[in-house]
Amino acid sequence: MVSENSSLDKKGRSVVLKWIPFIARPFLIVFNLIFVFFGIGLLMAGVISMTHLRSYVRTLGPDLSVVPVLFAALGCVVILVSVMGVLGGITMNSFVLACYSGLMLVLIFGELALGFVTMKEQQSVENETKIRVMKAMAFYNFQQASKITVDAIQKWLKCCGIVDYRDWITVLGKSEVPASCCVTPGNCQRMYNLTDSNKPPFGVRTNGCRTALNTWMRNNMGKVTFVVLLLCGLQILGVVLGVLLVCSTKMKWMSEEKDLK
Known part of the structure; x- marks a missing residue:
């Protein structure tokens, strides 16, 4: 009976070890490649705003000069985290995958906090x-x-x-x-x-x-909120995929160690 349970347990582990990487790995790589291009877009938007649109930003107020810098910085962070996700998916390195999942969580909380503050201070x-x-x-x-x-x-x-x-x-x-x-x-x-x-x-x-500015802001606030929530949802999916791959890597290592014994 014990040997039968052990055999079933081993079979279950082999199925998990086979199918989790098979499904999660390509999704994680493709997902993060898309986010690399998204990060490049943010970086380019920030750089273009800092160079070509400098006069517009300065005219509307010196405080707005921080916005292009934030776009560029966020773009760099997104590129860095996404590249880490791609490398983690390719190499299946548990340390890289764990770092990727942690940084992605920090990025998600930062985006949600920024979205909340923007909605709260909309009138201001x-x-x-x-x-x-x-x-x-x-x-x-x-x-x-x-x-x-x-x-x-x-x-x-x-x-x-x-x-x-x-x-x-x-x-x-x-x-x-x-x-x-x-x-x-x-x-x-x-x-x-x-x-x-x-x-x-x-x-x-x-x-x-x-009136035109009020209308534009109110019409587009819903779209911005939708995009932020969609991005957060996709990033949560990335975190889940990363964690699954970390778990499958550890399970594989433990299974191999157990088989050697």
Whole structure:
């Protein structure tokens, strides 16, 4: 009876040792290769923001200059952890796999904490962004960087002014709007009559950037939350695969040691 149980136990171990690496190993390698490219994307986004979009970031506030650095740093961490996962999957080294699983857990908790803080401080972020856009508008005629940034925001959000197009009277000192307020460039009435300012000029966007910015943030917050949760879910899968491979490696080592005895 004992020998029969021992035989069944040995058979069960052999099945586990065979199928866990067979299933988990390729999944772990492919999964982490995908995350390597994701990390490269984050790193490139950070570097591009630090170089090509430097004037935009500085105009909207010095605090935002940290964001590209964070993107680049997060990209480097993701690449490092993912490469470790690929190497662990290829070599089946239990130490590398254990380090990978631990670092991935730390990364998951960091992402969840960042997502929670962002959602909690959403209103503060919206208010701060509005203030910075207003400051950029105030320097529209005096700083080229402010002019470029405000024009880019108005084209991107398809808006004009903070509340509406009439905000530009105080900025430009005349009843005129920038070309970035036009629905179709070159086909709009940029100057209008002050006595009839309630009637929107032809071809000029009537919605303000404050409303457009609020709408954009609220529309995209759900998408950002979904992406963060999806990434965390995939990373948890990576941790599970890593732990399974560590366990199977240890079981194989113990089985071989037991067979030698």
